[in-house]
Amino acid sequence: MSLGILGALRVQVDGQAVPAKRPAVRNLLGALLLHTGQTPSAARVIELGWGPDGCSSGSLHTTVSRLRDWLQKECGPEATVTWDGHGYRLELPHSEDDFAKYQQLVLAPRAADPLDRAQALHHALDLWRGPLFADGPEWIRTDPLVRRWEESRISLVLELADAALQAGRPEFALDQLEQLASELPYDERVHARLLTILLASGRRADALRRYDDVRRRLAEELGVSPSAALSEAHAELLREPRSARAPFHDRPKSGELVIGSHEAIITLPEVRALLAEMRVQHPELTIKVRHLDFVEQVTALPQGQVDVIVAFLPVPPGVPVQAIGTGTRAVAVSNHHELATRDHLLIADLKGHKVVSLSPSVHQEYRDFWAVDPRPDGTRVDFTDDEVTNLEELFSAVALGPNITVVPAACRDLYPRPDIAYIDVLDMAPITVALAWLPGPDRPALTALIEEAARLSTGLSSPGA
Structure with a gap:
């Protein structure tokens, strides 16, 4: 049966x-x-x-x-x-x-090899035939449990696309992306990644047609313009193939801006608005996004890998910043954790719970801020022996054990996971997402970005609220 x-x-x-x-x-x-x-x-x-x-x-x-x-x-x-x-x-x-099998597969450890990882993800996603309980009653669609597992499917498809790209097998993710895109005609994350995969598979013309279809649908049915992620994917389609361009080192650096960011931060409304405005006001600039892990967020600027980073403060002393938006913080725990049923927490409620430790390569000031170490009563935080370097490792460590982590509350929407609960912490200080860069020679593209951010930052909104 x-x-x-x-x-x-x-x-x-x-x-x-x-x-x-x-x-x-x-x-x-x-x-x-x-x-x-x-x-x-x-x-x-x-x-x-x-x-x-x-x-x-x-x-x-x-x-x-x-x-x-x-x-x-x-x-x-x-x-x-x-x-x-x-x-x-x-x-x-x-x-x-099939649902029990999917839960088992999605919570299994990921393989290090991108092709092995892609094959495992594909195996889990092949179990889906459509939306969860597709012929169920209409109210099922808004149930938090159903929405959580639907989001897990989207996250897995995007993860599959990344693994397929890393493995040099972009076509391996096409069927899953196309099926999901047909079920979610307005999900710009899915359609943006589909454009990227089509381009990497040598199907530029097909990708351009898909973009026109999505752009028209968004305009006619929702009255909105494409998001920053979708616009960036479209911009990449319009660029000349690498083989037709001048060598990278010969291209004028003044017309290019490389922004480093944790992937999800780049999708916050304030950041999307900033990038969209930059493309309108400075069409002559080529804007690229480089995704960074915790350690790279420290090293990318001094090593010249990026011109500027988008980060939640704090940053090391002496690094100039320009605020973009504000938010709040939350505690992430396993769904089986004793705190998971709480509607909200206070800092005092975290006493006795170990915090997952970031890599020692991350600045101590940053690590202390996010863990709230020391606590207001003067006690020091008890860290685990983990040395995580990226968000996937962080969330996996939380999901598999009794330990906790403190993250921006925006992660609830940016990183929905069926095995993790996010609980708002009411008495933690607000947080700020900002641009950060290193002082140096005048860079017109960077100056334009900073000035546009300063103009838009009047009346900061709250991405994590």
Whole structure:
């Protein structure tokens, strides 16, 4: 017997589809499959199965009884729904469950080799046939659990695209990106990455047609212009192929601006607005984005790899900065952590919880600020033995253990993960996202960026609020 919910609800016995024809029974089965291996409460089952209007206890008991009868008739005498006094549990021995398999694969450690990583990600994503519980009731689409796992799929597809590019096999990610792009016609992250993969696969003309379709759809149906990420992908399509350009070292540096950033920071509204305005006001400039890990954020400027970085403060003393926006901080913990059920925290609530340690190559001032070390009462933070260098390692360390980390609250939207909970910390000082650069000879492109940031920063908004 196999069950599927990564798409329309599907139950197969000996390879033959077995439909659940009663809508209430189908919705109840879907609700229990969304909590595969768990025992959701009666209230949670009602929330998923009947929506905001709910149902009576009599209706719930009747539907559970009908589901038991249907399971035993179609799937065998061992298939049933049990009640433990607190919640309901779907018992389907010797069955295959695509949602459970996906959760196992997505939470598995990633391979170091990009091709091996891409193949593993592809294997997990191949389980999806469409939106989660695609034929479920309309209220399912807004449920936080469903949205979290839908976001995990998007994150995995983008991760697959990156791994495929690193492996020199961009076409390996095409089918997953195209399927997701067709399901999410307005998701600019997905469409921007699809353009990049098409270009890397030698399909520039196809990518340009795709961009025109997306741009027209956004304008006509939503009344908005393309995002910075989508505009940057389009700009890359319009550039001459590398073989047709002058050698890199012969190109005029004054007309090029290389911005270093953690990938997600570049998508914050304030940063997007800044880059969009730069392209309008300074079309003569070529703007490039280089993604940095924690250590590179320290070394990229002095080593000349970038002209400027977009970073959450603080930065080392003596580095000039120009604020772009402000925000708040949150604590990230595993979904199984004792703090995960809290709506909000205070700094005092963090006492006794180890903080995942960044690499020693990261400036101590930066590490202390983000961990709030020392705490307001003077106690020092107890760090783990980890030495993480990037966000993937940081979130993996948090998800796998009892330890915590402090991050911008914007990570809740920028890095949604089904295995991590973000809890706002009410009494932490606000944070600032800013441009940072090194003093030096006059660089017109950098000066233009700083001046535009200063102009736009009047009345700072809050990306992490």
